[in-house]
């Protein structure tokens with residue numbers, strides 16, 4: 248993803264509302280309440296190992312209003328150096344935790360893509376957080392869809408066309424909803440106009456979590472994925488990992504990542520807001 252901002256995603260237009268682009272799917276209420284609670288518990292574990300951080304816009308250095316974390320071999324980050332995927336958390340310097348199996352299963356069910364996701368962004372929205380219209384374009388692979396899962400308060404999600412000024416259409420996304428951006432919709436401008444506070448009791452202190460599963464590198468065949476450098480060898484400390492070449496099987500690599508996390512000793516919770524009793528980490 249890139250070209251995000253805090254600007255409102257909606258813009259008044261005389262044009263008739265567009266239909267969502269081909270490849271857009273909204274599956275309301277796919278996860279029932281027990282499934283949402285179970286997934287939330289898994290995300291709390293992710294955020295405990297990889298605390299939420301505040302991305303900043305490269306040009307202006309202004310913070311985005313959304314706080315975020317990641318799980319998977321790669322994670323999306325934004326700072327003065329640019330928008331990119333990298334294998335290490337930008338604050339703790341640790342590898343991202345593994346993507347929970349529940350999410351990998353959802354990917355298998357909905358993505359119709361022969362390789363597993365390499366990144367799962369965890370976006371945390373407070374009452375006033377919004378996400379300006381942007382395209383997800385920092386991945387080198389646009390043939391894989393983006394799969395999104397919503398937890399907590401509802402939001403108004405907006406999606407348009409391939410140009411920022413194209414007419415757009417909006418939907419209310421509620422806790423447990425799934426959205427698939429495939430085909431044309433994969434590269435369509437989209438954003439979050441607003442959060443509807445108090446619309447879900449899932450998170451104790453309110454707010455919304457959005458999870459997006461992404462393929463970052465190009466798949467090399469059925470089941471293919473690639474290892475980040477910290478799993479293959481010494482960390483390069485570099486930005487998005489070009490030239491990752493070893494095929495990776497999901498189970499061993501996740502296991503390996505868990506071992507790496509264990510070795511790291513779970514240190515690195517730098518932000519007092521990210522304690523267990525924080526909104527996201529203990530909702």
Ligand SMILES: O=C(O)CCC(=O)C(=O)O
Pocket residue numbers: 248368370378383395404420437438439457459
């Ligand atoms: O929060 C959402 O529903 C959308 C998130 C999003 O657009 C993104 O992470 O690129």
